[in-house]
Amino acid sequence: MIKDLRNEISLKERQHYLDMALEYTRECRLLINSTVLSGLKVNFKTDGSLVTTADIEAEKLFRRRVEDTFPEFGVIGEEFGASNPNADFQWIIDPIDGSSEIANGMPLFGTIIGLHYKGQPLIGVIDHPAFNICCYGGYGLGTFCDGKRTMLVDFENDHFDGTERIGTATRSNFMRYGDDSHLFDKLVKAHPNVRIYFCCYIHTCAINGSLDATVEWNIRIWDIAATRVLVEEAGGKFELIRQTEQPGVGTVYCAVFGKPKLVADIVKILKDTPSSKIVV
Amino acid sequence: MIKDLRNEISLKERQHYLDMALEYTRECRLLINSTVLSGLKVNFKTDGSLVTTADIEAEKLFRRRVEDTFPEFGVIGEEFGASNPNADFQWIIDPIDGSSEIANGMPLFGTIIGLHYKGQPLIGVIDHPAFNICCYGGYGLGTFCDGKRTMLVDFENDHFDGTERIGTATRSNFMRYGDDSHLFDKLVKAHPNVRIYFCCYIHTCAINGSLDATVEWNIRIWDIAATRVLVEEAGGKFELIRQTEQPGVGTVYCAVFGKPKLVADIVKILKDTPSSKIVV
Numbered sequence: 078m079i080k081d082l083r084n085e086i087s088l089k090e091r092q093h094y095l096d097m098a099l100e101y102t103r104e105c106r107l108l109i110n111s112t113v114l115s116g117l118k119v120n121f122k123t124d125g126s127l128v129t130t131a132d133i134e135a136e137k138l139f140r141r142r143v144e145d146t147f148p149e150f151g152v153i154g155e156e157f158g159a160s161n162p163n164a165d166f167q168w169i170i171d172p173i174d175g176s177s178e179i180a181n182g183m184p185l186f187g188t189i190i191g192l193h194y195k196g197q198p199l200i201g202v203i204d205h206p207a208f209n210i211c212c213y214g215g216y217g218l219g220t221f222c223d224g225k226r227t228m229l230v231d232f233e234n235d236h237f238d239g240t241e242r243i244g245t246a247t248r249s250n251f252m253r254y255g256d257d258s259h260l261f262d263k264l265v266k267a268h269p270n271v272r273i274y275f276c277c278y279i280h281t282c283a284i285n286g287s288l289d290a291t292v293e294w295n296i297r298i299w300d301i302a303a304t305r306v307l308v309e310e311a312g313g314k315f316e317l318i319r320q321t322e323q324p325g326v327g328t329v330y331c332a333v334f335g336k337p338k339l340v341a342d343i344v345k346i347l348k349d350t351p352s353s354k355i356v357v
Numbered sequence: 358m359i360k361d362l363r364n365e366i367s368l369k370e371r372q373h374y375l376d377m378a379l380e381y382t383r384e385c386r387l388l389i390n391s392t393v394l395s396g397l398k399v400n401f402k403t404d405g406s407l408v409t410t411a412d413i414e415a416e417k418l419f420r421r422r423v424e425d426t427f428p429e430f431g432v433i434g435e436e437f438g439a440s441n442p443n444a445d446f447q448w449i450i451d452p453i454d455g456s457s458e459i460a461n462g463m464p465l466f467g468t469i470i471g472l473h474y475k476g477q478p479l480i481g482v483i484d485h486p487a488f489n490i491c492c493y494g495g496y497g498l499g500t501f502c503d504g505k506r507t508m509l510v511d512f513e514n515d516h517f518d519g520t521e522r523i524g525t526a527t528r529s530n531f532m533r534y535g536d537d538s539h540l541f542d543k544l545v546k547a548h549p550n551v552r553i554y555f556c557c558y559i560h561t562c563a564i565n566g567s568l569d570a571t572v573e574w575n576i577r578i579w580d581i582a583a584t585r586v587l588v589e590e591a592g593g594k595f596e597l598i599r600q601t602e603q604p605g606v607g608t609v610y611c612a613v614f615g616k617p618k619l620v621a622d623i624v625k626i627l628k629d630t631p632s633s634k635i636v637v
Contacts, residue, residue: 177522178567181522181562181566181567181568182565182567183562183567184488184490207488208464208487208488210464239529240529242457242461247549247550247551247552248545248546248549248550248551249519249520249549249550249551251549252549258546258549261545262542265528265541266528266538269527269528269529269531269532269538270527270528270529271527271528271529271553272527272553272554272555273551273552273553274552274554275552282461282463285462286461287458287461287462287463288461
């Protein structure tokens, strides 16, 4: 068995990082809510995706706070790239996951904050400012949603009747780098009771058990920075389906997470599909 | 041109009905929120679907208020059926659209209230208690979301590149009465940037322009009671795709609504599909 490098960090130290992550989260939430109230400005990035003043200002705030408190740590953010990329500790932020949703007045968006140690997720927070919902936790510390410890209850058997509740990315996401649309089609045929939110609220729901499992496709490190540790500490399963390097983009991830028996079933469906790219 | 029967009702009278609908909505919202806070109880109906104490109590409150104020009007509700079915005026309520969502702790659910006159929608309200979002309006009165007049801006042309934002029902819904799953598949192939919320929040988003159009499949009168008047008064298009009688169930509706050019495109996609059942 491979030693989990995260045990090099004491529980007390992990709790301190979680406390700090929650402090940053609260500050970002206040800033995002006040930016929405005073009028969000929307711009387009070079890749055609949206960015708002709330994205920019929340990431700036986070980076300033981390640089003050942990100057030797790395920071990776969706809007301003990486600093200290060789540090063991990496703070990762997506200030607003779901920029197109917040820009369209939809409250499902969230802030994702993670702290990784030697490539392993140590601390995770997913916060939904407009919902007043926050999931947070850390390796060996448990997962909490709105202060309550969260434990997923797995299915009793591995036969599914189509009523199981799954979340997934849009079909567009499955076609972003090459055409994986056959995997979307196969997934929703096998598990038709599907939700599509286009932001990290499908992660939150797989973590707190509102959904039974979630499939994410072609997302970046800041989209997934908090999810694995939160799912695993809630007793769920996180499976990385694929990790590829996309030229001019960077590393792109596909993953399934949630209740273990359903995750295993979904992994089997995606593996059984002829595709040279699947790496599970 | 067929005379619109709704003109038999004066604007002043329509405004009075809308004011009353909003009063009922506020009372239902308070009751739903307090029921959630004090602990929701969940039961199963004979068809296997969920019902909560909030559904039951909100519909009881609504019926009591309507019977006091408009004793000669009909009432149709999801939980307690129809009373005064031959009256010209019919109040229609789905106290909680998205019972399985509220039961799973998800805030997307909504209360739908409509007033129909001789079968035509006169007044509509869709309220989201957990979001603090409310869309309301009436025939000739306009559509308002959170107090602001809502006007949809249509696409400039009818060529779509896949970035247009659509909402739809789950694939399960397309298979509820016979297998229409090919229509779901065809829809998400043509318009892959799809959201699936499993409740009336996809209606709200098509009404306020957060989504460009929404497709609903196999739903009941209380699910759709408010939508047509709200979409049309916002300058959108509402197309009924199919209306069938399901034995032991009642009338079931399939509809597309939102920005006119996109609605026309989606109707064409669904019409072009070989199916003897499509009635557009």
